Amino acid sequence: xxxxxxxxAVRIRITLRNKAFLFFSLIMPMGIFFLYGSVFAKGKPEAVxxxxxxxxxxxVMGTFxxxxxxxxxxxxxxxxxxxxxxxxxxxxxxxxxxxxxYLLIMPTVILELLLARFIYHVTAFGNLISVFVxxxxxxxxxxxxxxxxxxxxxxxxxTQIINQLLWFALIFLSGATVPLAVLPHMVxxxxxxxxxxxxxxxxxxxxxxxxxxxxxxxxxxxxxxxAVLAAxxxxxxxxxxxxxxxxxxxxxxxxxxxxxxxxxxxWENHNGKLLATAAYMMExxxxxxxxxxxxx
Amino acid sequence: xxxxxxxxxxxxxRYGEVEAVRGVSFSVDEGEVFGLLGPNGAGKTSTIExxxxxxVADGGRATVCGLDPQKNPNELKNEIGAVLQATSLPDKxxxxxxxxxxxxxxxxxxxxxxxxxxxxxxxxxxxxxxxxSGGQKQRLALAMALVNDPRVLFLDEPTAGLDPQxxxxxxxxIEELKREKKTIVLTTHYIExxxxxxxxxxxxxxxxxxxxxxPRELKQRSGxxxxxxxxxxxxxxxxxxxxxxxxxxxxxxxxxYVLHCQRTAPAIVSLVKYLEAQGNELVxxxxxxxxxxDVFIELTGRRLRD
Numbered sequence: 001x002x003x004x005x006x007x008x009a010v011r012i013r014i015t016l017r018n019k020a021f022l023f024f025s026l027i028m029p030m031g032i033f034f035l036y037g038s039v040f041a042k043g044k045p046e047a048v049x050x051x052x053x054x055x056x057x058x059x060v061m062g063t064f065x066x067x068x069x070x071x072x073x074x075x076x077x078x079x080x081x082x083x084x085x086x087x088x089x090x091x092x093x094x095x096x097x098x099x100x101x102y103l104l105i106m107p108t109v110i111l112e113l114l115l116a117r118f119i120y121h122v123t124a125f126g127n128l129i130s131v132f133v134x135x136x137x138x139x140x141x142x143x144x145x146x147x148x149x150x151x152x153x154x155x156x157x158x159t160q161i162i163n164q165l166l167w168f169a170l171i172f173l174s175g176a177t178v179p180l181a182v183l184p185h186m187v188x189x190x191x192x193x194x195x196x197x198x199x200x201x202x203x204x205x206x207x208x209x210x211x212x213x214x215x216x217x218x219x220x221x222x223x224x225x226x227a228v229l230a231a232x233x234x235x236x237x238x239x240x241x242x243x244x245x246x247x248x249x250x251x252x253x254x255x256x257x258x259x260x261x262x263x264x265x266x267w268e269n270h271n272g273k274l275l276a277t278a279a280y281m282m283e284x285x286x287x288x289x290x291x292x293x294x295x296x
Numbered sequence: 297x298x299x300x301x302x303x304x305x306x307x308x309x310r311y312g313e314v315e316a317v318r319g320v321s322f323s324v325d326e327g328e329v330f331g332l333l334g335p336n337g338a339g340k341t342s343t344i345e346x347x348x349x350x351x352v353a354d355g356g357r358a359t360v361c362g363l364d365p366q367k368n369p370n371e372l373k374n375e376i377g378a379v380l381q382a383t384s385l386p387d388k389x390x391x392x393x394x395x396x397x398x399x400x401x402x403x404x405x406x407x408x409x410x411x412x413x414x415x416x417x418x419x420x421x422x423x424x425x426x427x428x429s430g431g432q433k434q435r436l437a438l439a440m441a442l443v444n445d446p447r448v449l450f451l452d453e454p455t456a457g458l459d460p461q462x463x464x465x466x467x468x469x470i471e472e473l474k475r476e477k478k479t480i481v482l483t484t485h486y487i488e489x490x491x492x493x494x495x496x497x498x499x500x501x502x503x504x505x506x507x508x509x510x511p512r513e514l515k516q517r518s519g520x521x522x523x524x525x526x527x528x529x530x531x532x533x534x535x536x537x538x539x540x541x542x543x544x545x546x547x548x549x550x551x552x553y554v555l556h557c558q559r560t561a562p563a564i565v566s567l568v569k570y571l572e573a574q575g576n577e578l579v580x581x582x583x584x585x586x587x588x589x590d591v592f593i594e595l596t597g598r599r600l601r602d
Contacts, residue, residue, distance in 0.1 A: 078380075
């Protein structure tokens, strides 16, 4: 445990000294915040409240960039080898990196909530406990996804390419950029296979409909299952050495991380409840009333 | 009364088709400085990295402090310290943070500040890793290797790529550790490093140990003869050179001839006469007492540094 805390503390320091990090986790999220708040929502409190889900999702989902790049460059440069000489388990490396990310991302999340309150005068943030639980789950899950990416790639360049592909899928097909409800039907159906979609949806439900954690059961359980699976797989595929070869079935393992959302996607595509609720949140007055789709 | 802290029996390490280490055996006693001397690619690093637990052997047995590097990796890592052939740390990590970070991983630790002082890094304690010079990085690597007060210290090419002055600094540090009776295993392709620092040296080439002993023993092996290293304008048959008065043996190494002679003066005279008779010219001549380099040349027919 002491090892994990020591590692996490050092990771935080190193990351804060990295200019790219400041850009991706402070400047970019702030840019998106003001773009959404002032341009898309025209500063109207209800509209800003509706967009807080996507804004926070951007901030949280961005975590996987830093984590995957750090892991792959540390391996590529032989930094992990030096760590390996000390009695450190791969799990300590993994847990400490995710833990560091809680502390690195949380201030931006809180700042965004405060700015929404004081600049755009958003008064109702729904169920903040649900919001924070989802944020923590999101940091864990998307971070672990980044570690899996770093595990199946050998160079920072390869990692970048996969990150870009994932990033575009996550932000454009999930409702984080364009609301899910207005996306073409085909895209909506694809979006239902992406964790990001559930993440954005969960945050919006928590903030707009005051959703309790248990009513967000599907979202919470699926994100949790995904986080645990991805963290487990990244620890199985962890490589200290730059020249260590990927086990032949590694890519299969990595693909296994899509399982929870593959199943959920099939289910949601079948019953259409989430899409209906998303449409309702978009048009209707977000109230504490149960949306029609929930009445069945 | 000595007891080996490190034992290696018939160690084998392969990389695909390539057999880097081919049945190496040796042991190192407590408090001894043991050197693996050999050219690049001889299998030194592979051997030492198996002992550090960084690589898995494909055959044979190795124990360090009675521990198997693969079966008890964590216990082993608490007992050893190591400087890798190339150490790298995150660029934006400060010197004092690096040493504290690593101190945090062990049960038994030495005072990080004291280590920084000892290695002359006190003024650099707030510098980022990427602001350090090569010598400072290597001193930090040494300080980090000692942070758990290890029983065995592995140094893989500790002075490779450093300029002569820094190299001497590192020698002083290693000599100090030697006085403290630390067990040290080091690899090197520098003759003087092996001669100066090691109690015992094993010469390694093509994955095998081809000789071992104290530097003195190894040199005695090659006889108490003086070496004449000569370069000639035209090649000369080795047999003819061997026939010269005072010359015991003649070898050809990288286009130069090395003559072993019991008596130097007559050998030079007879060599000059011979060359004159042949219409050959003397390009250079060097007189040397036997060194480990000669031992290496005799055993392999090659120079250590290519």
